[in-house]
Amino acid sequence: MASTMKQLVYPTYTTPDKYEFRQTSKPEIKKPDEVLVKVIAASVNPIDVKRAHGDVKILMKDPFPSPIGYDVSGVVESVGSDVTTLQPGTAVYARLPDTYRGTFQEYLVCAASDLTAKPSKMSYEDAAALPLVSLTALQCFENVAKKKPEGAAWFKGKTVLVLSGLSGAGAAACQLAKNVYGAGKVICTVSTAKVPLVPKLLGEGVVDQIIDYRKEDPTKAVEAQSVDYLFDTLGSPLTFLHTMKKGGEISSLMVVPPTEVLREEIPGAPRLILYAASAINKVMCFRAGRYGVGVRGELLHTDAKQLERISQMYLDGKISVIIAEVAQFSDEEKVKEVFTKVKEAKGYTGKMVVRIGSPSMLAA
Structure with a gap:
């Protein structure tokens, strides 16, 4: 099993062109209620670029380098000893709470209770764009x-x-x-x-x-x-x-x-x-x-049960998500470009999504 992973961070409060890609240690489950998720896709929200720019530092100060992102879809790779609701191989999506922030990376750890099972008829891109x-x-x-x-x-x-x-x-x-x-x-x-x-x-x-x-x-x-x-x-x-x-x-x-x-x-x-x-x-x-x-x-809070309701609304055709563009995590300049578009808030309609991994490439 790979011990390192690729991660997008901001080294200090800055603009998207100064974000950095780095190799860092693959996260590990430390609590019995946590799960390890292989990230398939993540979406960019205005709060991501505002926080990385320091616009909310009066409320929340970040350690550096700091990870980015709240919206994610992926596949469970392993689970903690107390987790019974999810198992390896389960497709999931979420808007993560601040304590587990950081979705633009190849793997992440979060509480099982933060995750919602992704319907099979929902694409990973839609699942990443929908939660927040x-x-x-x-x-x-x-x-x-x-x-x-x-x-x-x-x-x-x-x-x-x-x-x-x-x-x-x-x-x-x-x-x-x-x-x-x-x-x-x-x-x-x-x-x-x-x-x-x-x-x-x-x-x-x-x-x-x-x-x-x-x-x-x-x-x-x-x-x-x-x-x-x-x-x-x-x-x-x-x-x-x-x-x-x-x-x-x-x-x-x-x-x-x-x-x-x-x-x-x-x-x-x-x-x-x-x-x-x-x-x-x-x-x-x-x-x-x-x-x-x-x-x-209003200030959003993570709620996996409400996201389950949204899953059903999506399947019933009552709510959909608009995706403006999908960038590949391997194309680092393109990733910075989509973050820049969100920061400038012009030139696109819908959500910017980054495809990070593939569900067929789960680690052994």
Whole structure:
């Protein structure tokens, strides 16, 4: 069995062109609940390049060199003594928690409870591209459902506005809104070039109104007091308050989440940051509350059970993933190029995926 592996790291906070490929020791199972996974594919998310650039170092400081990546698909190679749910040869996928971060490498170790079995009809590329964006959208919808007496049924027949409808999480939110939660009307914003891609990539009838934000101001294009649920991927949700119905809800991926969420998901967050987050949330909630609207900043957490639900949605054709490009791990310059595209956030539609290994090449 090989004792070393290839791994992508950032040597310090830097840009993708300065990322490094290195040979390092193959990880080993150290806890009875862990498994060793041969990585087949991994996908790039904005948080990967932001973290490597140092954009979130005020919350999370990294040791160097530091591994990259949360989304992964692969095959279980060996399991710890307490693992009974998985066995060698099982195809799996996951959005890893921060404690096991590092998917752009040939092997990784993580807890068995972090992994979900990959359906045979789901490609390894789709499996690598699906977890973070789909879990993010699902958890936003579920957190709103928890607030409502009628639960998830609250969304049925409602009007949902998704900002940046062909972003990773935005595309998942559009599909979930219409295909899973039964929204009556889905509105999304995209750039001019992407307008014709919406029905092609998300499915006919998923989005009912497409707003070209380059030609019209979405805050004016959306009818006042017409939106029940706003899914914000841009960071300015309060500018849409006049479009919201009383009793409506806003989920934002780009504003500070509640202090208790930060404390749970980022245990080492500085106390000063927690105080600031609390103050920002109080102001934001007060402003939204004047319109009778609820608002919450969201922060994803790993949930293998929810990913099982997403697997079934995928098999039922209710949710899909858009892949923009697949690079080979052996082509190091191409890998850096796809990371650069994600950092610049332009020139592509969908997820960037890196093919790392082959399921037919499992180590003995």
